[in-house]
Amino acid sequence: xxxxxxxxxxxxxxxxxxxxxxxxxxxxxxxxxxxxxxxxxxxxxxxxxxxxxxxxxxxxxxxxxxxxxxxxxxxxxxxxxxxxxxxxxxxxxxxxxxxxxxxxxxxxxxxxxxxxxxxxxxxxxxxxxxxxxxxxxxxxxxxxxxxxxxxxxxxxxxxxxxxxxxxxxxxxxxxxxxxxxxxxxxxxxxxxxxxxxxxxxxxxxxxxxxxxxxxxxxxxxxxxxxxxxxxxxxxxxxxxxxxxxxxxxxxxxxxxxxxxxxxxxxxxxxxxxxxxxxxxxxxxxxxxxxxxxxxxxxxxxxxxxx
Amino acid sequence: xxxxxxxxxxxxxxxxxxxxxxxxxxxxxxxxxxxxxxxxxxxxxxxxxxxxxxxxxxxxxxxxxxxxxxxxxxxxxxxxxxxxxxxxxxxxxxxxxxxxxxxxxxxxxxxxxxxxxxxxxxxxxxxxxxxxxxxxxxxxxxxxxxxxxxxxxxxxxxxxxxxxxxxxxxxxxxxxxxxxxxxxxxxxxxxxxxxxxxxxxxxxxxxxxxxxxxxxxxxxxxxxxxxxxxxxxxxxxxxxxxxxxxxxxx
Amino acid sequence: xxxxxxxxxxxxxxxxxxxxxxxxxxxxxxxxxxxxxxxxxxxxxxxxxxxxxxxxxxxxxxxxxxxxxxxxxxxxxxxxxxxxxxxxxxxxxxxxxxxxxxxxxxxxxxxxxxxxxxxxxxxxxxxxxxxxxxxxxxxxxxxxxxxxxxxxxxxxxxxxxxxxxxxxxxxxxxxxxxxxxxxxxxxxxxxxxxxxxxxxxxxxxxxxxxxxxxxxxxxxxxxxxxxxxxxxxxxxxxxxxxxxxxxxxxxxxxxxxxxxxxxxxxxxxxxxxxxxxxxxxxxxxxxxxxxxxxxxxxxxxxxxxxxxxxxxxxxxxxxxxxxxxxx
Numbered sequence: 001x002x003x004x005x006x007x008x009x010x011x012x013x014x015x016x017x018x019x020x021x022x023x024x025x026x027x028x029x030x031x032x033x034x035x036x037x038x039x040x041x042x043x044x045x046x047x048x049x050x051x052x053x054x055x056x057x058x059x060x061x062x063x064x065x066x067x068x069x070x071x072x073x074x075x076x077x078x079x080x081x082x083x084x085x086x087x088x089x090x091x092x093x094x095x096x097x098x099x100x101x102x103x104x105x106x107x108x109x110x111x112x113x114x115x116x117x118x119x120x121x122x123x124x125x126x127x128x129x130x131x132x133x134x135x136x137x138x139x140x141x142x143x144x145x146x147x148x149x150x151x152x153x154x155x156x157x158x159x160x161x162x163x164x165x166x167x168x169x170x171x172x173x174x175x176x177x178x179x180x181x182x183x184x185x186x187x188x189x190x191x192x193x194x195x196x197x198x199x200x201x202x203x204x205x206x207x208x209x210x211x212x213x214x215x216x217x218x219x220x221x222x223x224x225x226x227x228x229x230x231x232x233x234x235x236x237x238x239x240x241x242x243x244x245x246x247x248x249x250x251x252x253x254x255x256x257x258x259x260x261x262x263x264x265x266x267x268x269x270x271x272x273x274x275x276x277x278x279x280x281x282x283x284x285x286x287x288x289x290x291x292x293x294x295x296x297x298x299x300x301x302x303x304x305x306x
Numbered sequence: 307x308x309x310x311x312x313x314x315x316x317x318x319x320x321x322x323x324x325x326x327x328x329x330x331x332x333x334x335x336x337x338x339x340x341x342x343x344x345x346x347x348x349x350x351x352x353x354x355x356x357x358x359x360x361x362x363x364x365x366x367x368x369x370x371x372x373x374x375x376x377x378x379x380x381x382x383x384x385x386x387x388x389x390x391x392x393x394x395x396x397x398x399x400x401x402x403x404x405x406x407x408x409x410x411x412x413x414x415x416x417x418x419x420x421x422x423x424x425x426x427x428x429x430x431x432x433x434x435x436x437x438x439x440x441x442x443x444x445x446x447x448x449x450x451x452x453x454x455x456x457x458x459x460x461x462x463x464x465x466x467x468x469x470x471x472x473x474x475x476x477x478x479x480x481x482x483x484x485x486x487x488x489x490x491x492x493x494x495x496x497x498x499x500x501x502x503x504x505x506x507x508x509x510x511x512x513x514x515x516x517x518x519x520x521x522x523x524x525x526x527x528x529x530x531x532x533x534x535x536x537x538x539x540x541x542x543x544x545x546x547x548x549x550x551x552x553x554x555x556x
Numbered sequence: 557x558x559x560x561x562x563x564x565x566x567x568x569x570x571x572x573x574x575x576x577x578x579x580x581x582x583x584x585x586x587x588x589x590x591x592x593x594x595x596x597x598x599x600x601x602x603x604x605x606x607x608x609x610x611x612x613x614x615x616x617x618x619x620x621x622x623x624x625x626x627x628x629x630x631x632x633x634x635x636x637x638x639x640x641x642x643x644x645x646x647x648x649x650x651x652x653x654x655x656x657x658x659x660x661x662x663x664x665x666x667x668x669x670x671x672x673x674x675x676x677x678x679x680x681x682x683x684x685x686x687x688x689x690x691x692x693x694x695x696x697x698x699x700x701x702x703x704x705x706x707x708x709x710x711x712x713x714x715x716x717x718x719x720x721x722x723x724x725x726x727x728x729x730x731x732x733x734x735x736x737x738x739x740x741x742x743x744x745x746x747x748x749x750x751x752x753x754x755x756x757x758x759x760x761x762x763x764x765x766x767x768x769x770x771x772x773x774x775x776x777x778x779x780x781x782x783x784x785x786x787x788x789x790x791x792x793x794x795x796x797x798x799x800x801x802x803x804x805x806x807x808x809x810x811x812x813x814x815x816x817x818x819x820x821x822x823x824x825x826x827x828x829x830x831x832x833x834x835x836x837x838x839x840x841x842x843x844x845x846x847x848x849x850x851x852x853x854x855x856x857x858x859x860x861x862x863x864x865x866x867x868x869x870x871x872x873x874x875x876x877x878x879x880x881x882x883x
Contacts, residue, residue: 031683094623097629097816097819098816098820099862102858102862102866105862106856106859106860107859109853109856110856222812226691226694229687230691237683276702276704280699284695284698287691287692287694290688291688291692294680298680358771381770381771381773384772385773390771392771396767398761398764401760401761410773412757418754418758420753420754422749423754425752425753468771471773
């Protein structure tokens with residue numbers, strides 16, 4: 001394990017964390033404001049990836065595809081909201097979990113039906129291809145760097161929106177006490193649709209951005225969804241700040257952990273056992289982290305509700 | 307002179323910037339009926355929550371018969387003889403009135419880690435429960451699902467359940483709220499019967515009831531205790547009149 | 557609004573007696589099925605299908621105990637199926653093929669997993685509980701997948717079904733059927749007793765109003781934990797049976813999609829009725845069979861069906877059956 005490798009993995013972890021943040025942000029706001037648990041948020045991410053893949057193949061330009069994929073993601077999200085989610089706001093969490101689970105089944109199978117089960121390939125756009133030398137001996141892919149910058153920019157934008165605009169204030173108030181906000185005369189349903197749409201678009205953006213570096217395949221949203229939930233549970237539901245910190249933490253722990261767990265264990269165990277244990281332990285790390293956090297803070301690190 | 311049943315020392319509770327309980331010290335003697343009055347928002351229910359264990363204070367101590375229970379969870383305080391009713395009546399709606407009380411009896415009769423035998427048919431539990439219901443005037447409604455009882459009946463049931471836990475200290479949170487004139491007379495009469503047998507802390511707005519029942523009265527305003535005295539003393543207290551009774555001077 | 561905390565209506569003795577009719581019919585049907593199967597000419601297929609129904613019915617039953625009666629939405633229950641199955645598989649791969657060893661090991665392993673994960677999970681409420689149970693089952697899934705010695709992602713084939721006291725009693729489909737039915741019937745009776753017992757009453761009370769239970773002197777946590785452990789052990793037993801039925805163990809038994817399907821089975825049959833969970837499992841598996849025969853995209857039908865059931869048939873099949881009756 002050397003410093004360069006560590007830095008590269010840390011950057012990868014940062015990139016992964018920012019992607020998780022984009023997905024989890026919508027999830028936490030939706031849950032925080034409307035108390036709506038949306039298991040189908042992961043398909044939003046998947047659909048974003050598929051849309052950008054389809055548009056790239058159609059137009060030949062990744063940039064154009066990205067521009068087309070965003071409003072399409074939004075439209076898809078609003079469609080789901082109108083057809084299914086709207087009827088679930090007054091139901092208990094179990095109903096919401098089951099119904100959104102049904103949406104996952106449908107959409108996962110749906111994309112398989114439309115595009116086939118084989119993963120789609122999206123080429124990295126030429127202008128962002130190749131690697132750049134960040135430091136002496138540290139080469140890093142330009143595209144991944146672009147994702148990091150885009151993720152940070154969106155994060156900053158979200159922060160400004162939530163903490164320095166009237167709408168953002170309503171959203172924060174809604175996350176703390178939706179009934180009260182509604183009683184004050186705010187059209188809580190419209191507020192929610194706004195939050196929901198924005199969150200869906202963020203997830204779609206995340207999916208679109210990772211399409212060139214991950215495999216675009218049916219079910220790709222499912223594992224990411226669970227991670228996103230781990231993020232918002234650790235960060236505290238309804239809190240953008242908590243989500244941001246938790247997402248970065250999870251991204252780093254998962255990426256660096258997977259890369260270096262066998263190496264770290266080699267200090268204590270023989271190489272073969274270390275490798276085996278490392279490989280078994282690495283994917284479990286973030287769940288162990290979540291269990292530990294919830295053990296001491298059963299409502300996450302930054303709970304918004306009392 | 308033996309120790310007081312309930313001794314609250316310098317209790318303080320704040321939610322962020324809002325201090326709801328500010329340096330409240332109060333002691334209640336065994337057998338006393340101690341009323342706590344104050345305008346809306348004074349923090350009376352929050353005080354009851356801290357005494358019963360639903361909330362923990364930021365600082366201060368709560369002593370039950372000399373034992374420090376400040377950081378004991380509610381169910382352990384109940385086992386030590388504390389019982390309460392809730393401002394918004396809280397019962398088990400799907401269980402019959404009898405079973406609601408029987409559960410309270412069950413909590414005090416041996417282990418509930420029994421996996422065999424029909425609990426709802428146990429005479430050792432049903433017998434005392436039926437008696438408690440009869441005392442509360444609900445004998446005829448024993449089999450009715452508690453959720454279907456009238457508002458007043460639910461309140462009676464909650465009191466019966468509290469008494470079935472064989473408490474030493476009873477915390478009653480506005481038992482007269484929303485009652486009409488006839489019903490309030492009945493509730494006051496039943497509270498009179500309880501007086502002396504139990505130590506009671508009563509939160510109430512109904513001044514007539516408070517002054518006819520209470521041995522002593524404490525007045526809470528904006529989280530602070532501004533006076534503790536006999537009913538007569540409180541009535542004459544200028545500060546209390548100004549802060550609370552106003553034109554409603556009894 | 558919250559159906560999960562909906563009042564369970566108190567049953568009069570008349571209704572209680574009627575309440576025995578449906579489970580009676582259900583088990584009578586299970587007892588009659590092998591004979592009908594023999595007559596139908598498709599004996600192997602029917603026996604195998606109904607065995608699978610009973611095994612998943614057992615798992616769903618275990619979930620109903622904590623979900624229907626305890627309001628504990630465990631989204632990781634498939635983990636216990638996996639524990640039971642892999643207990644059989646791993647022991648068999650080391651030459652320990654007797655069920656009299658495998659089943660106790662499976663039960664102990666399930667109990668331990670439930671004890672540890674339950675102790676942590678039950679400190680949380682609501683969606684946090686749902687997610688943490690999901691996360692724990694994911695952890696176990698990844699762990700099992702990483703065990704290359706036991707097949708990893710591809711799973712492990714059993715050379716034969718478990719022996720019972722040294723005898724290959726379960727090798728015939730018929731004998732496995734009766735063993736599964738015995739397990740299901742025995743567990744059903746056990747759970748009915750638990751629900752009506754002192755313990756069950758505390759659990760049900762905690763579901764309806766945890767604060768009220770505390771105010772009466774009960775701390776819900778130990779009761780919920782014990783219920784969670786019992787439930788996990790039953791699902792572990794179901795795992796042992798499924799390993800024997802398929803003669804193959806795979807991490808696919810413990811995906812979160814499987815956990816979701818288990819919850820669906822319970823809801824489909826009707827929460828808090830025990831036999832409802834078994835009926836729900838039957839309905840789900842039979843539906844799945846039919847749909848798979850229709851089209852390869854059967855999940856595109858199952859998904860919306862699930863949504864429709866949640867939106868419009870919340871009480872499940874038992875709910876529909878009981879609408880024509882009075883309490």
